[in-house]
Amino acid sequence: MASNQFLTLNSGHKMPIIGLGTWNASDQEVEASIDAALEVGYRHIDTAPVYRNEKAIGRVLKRWLDAGKVKREELFIVTKLPTFANRASDVEATIKKSLADLQLDYVDIYLIHSPVSSVANADGSLKLDADGLMVPDLEADITTTWTAMEKLVPSGLAKSVGVSNFDQEQLERVLKVAKIPPATNQIEHHVYLQQRDLVNFCKAKGIVVTAYSPLGSNGRNKVYASAGINRELPNLFDIPEVKEIAAAHGKTPAQVLLRWIVDNGIVIIPKSLNRERLKQNLNVFDFKLTTEEVAKLSALDQNFRICDWCLLPGAQRHPEYKF
Numbered sequence: 001m002a003s004n005q006f007l008t009l010n011s012g013h014k015m016p017i018i019g020l021g022t023w024n025a026s027d028q029e030v031e032a033s034i035d036a037a038l039e040v041g042y043r044h045i046d047t048a049p050v051y052r053n054e055k056a057i058g059r060v061l062k063r064w065l066d067a068g069k070v071k072r073e074e075l076f077i078v079t080k081l082p083t084f085a086n087r088a089s090d091v092e093a094t095i096k097k098s099l100a101d102l103q104l105d106y107v108d109i110y111l112i113h114s115p116v117s118s119v120a121n122a123d124g125s126l127k128l129d130a131d132g133l134m135v136p137d138l139e140a141d142i143t144t145t146w147t148a149m150e151k152l153v154p155s156g157l158a159k160s161v162g163v164s165n166f167d168q169e170q171l172e173r174v175l176k177v178a179k180i181p182p183a184t185n186q187i188e189h190h191v192y193l194q195q196r197d198l199v200n201f202c203k204a205k206g207i208v209v210t211a212y213s214p215l216g217s218n219g220r221n222k223v224y225a226s227a228g229i230n231r232e233l234p235n236l237f238d239i240p241e242v243k244e245i246a247a248a249h250g251k252t253p254a255q256v257l258l259r260w261i262v263d264n265g266i267v268i269i270p271k272s273l274n275r276e277r278l279k280q281n282l283n284v285f286d287f288k289l290t291t292e293e294v295a296k297l298s299a300l301d302q303n304f305r306i307c308d309w310c311l312l313p314g315a316q317r318h319p320e321y322k323f
């Protein structure tokens, strides 16, 4: 089985509608899961420097490419410009560092990870103040960063460029200056956080929406707890309507949650470290949700944001932080 369903981006490039999310995994876990994911048919992999796994991903990709088991043009690799490099002057050097770590000549799409910018230490890492808070960079501007992002396309470092965590107003500002419009806006999107107005705005502007945490980032409460943050988070797999629809089709709640998103023309990047669940998440096209089921799932919206960047204390002080 291969992830052979694509959406065409406004850049003309095709993006596999199912990709693999890789946040919060050790090098060892990531290497094993990328290997398993490529074996079961994933060709789209989403990463970012802040996930600290680009080198591990690069090692697996190199093995697969060198062995001729996959061709570079069959892969769709996404990485991102981190908040601490979120300024025009840092764009080119930062993508080159990601490319070196990924052992690639280009990425398929490079995203501004967040509209929030933060000050960096001399070594380029995230600067924290005496209270351990991110130091906002109030000089950086998303429109000038975007102009630098656009240059990556003719220079061949990125096939397409896009953004992540942008709201409508931020996208409008970028679109006003853009010679190349963002190809995607990667946002948190699942039944409990549907962001319908933002999704519709993106669609109207020809910007493909990519849904991160499409399964509700199950287990994230443990990550928050280990950082001393106690947040009650919902488990989307336990929602009665989701369970009922899954049972009716002989599928899992995860497959129902994912199918509902892709049916709306949205790219998904579910994460799993488990081979069976990797396969499951790719295998969502052999059943069809009824109109009533789609309506039931669409009615579940609670405007509940799971990934609010509480792991990056201080981000909330930045004027571009809009969660």
Ligand code: A2P
Binding pocket: 021, 212, 213, 214, 215, 216, 217, 218, 219, 252, 254, 255, 269, 270, 271, 272, 273, 274, 277, 278, 280, 281
């Ligand atoms: P695991 O890696 O053990 O499979 P999201 O993509 O929304 O961030 O969710 C990822 C979380 O959901 C991970 O904890 C992952 O755990 C779990 N997960 C991924 N796919 C499935 C699935 N098909 N069924 C149940 N849990 C899943």
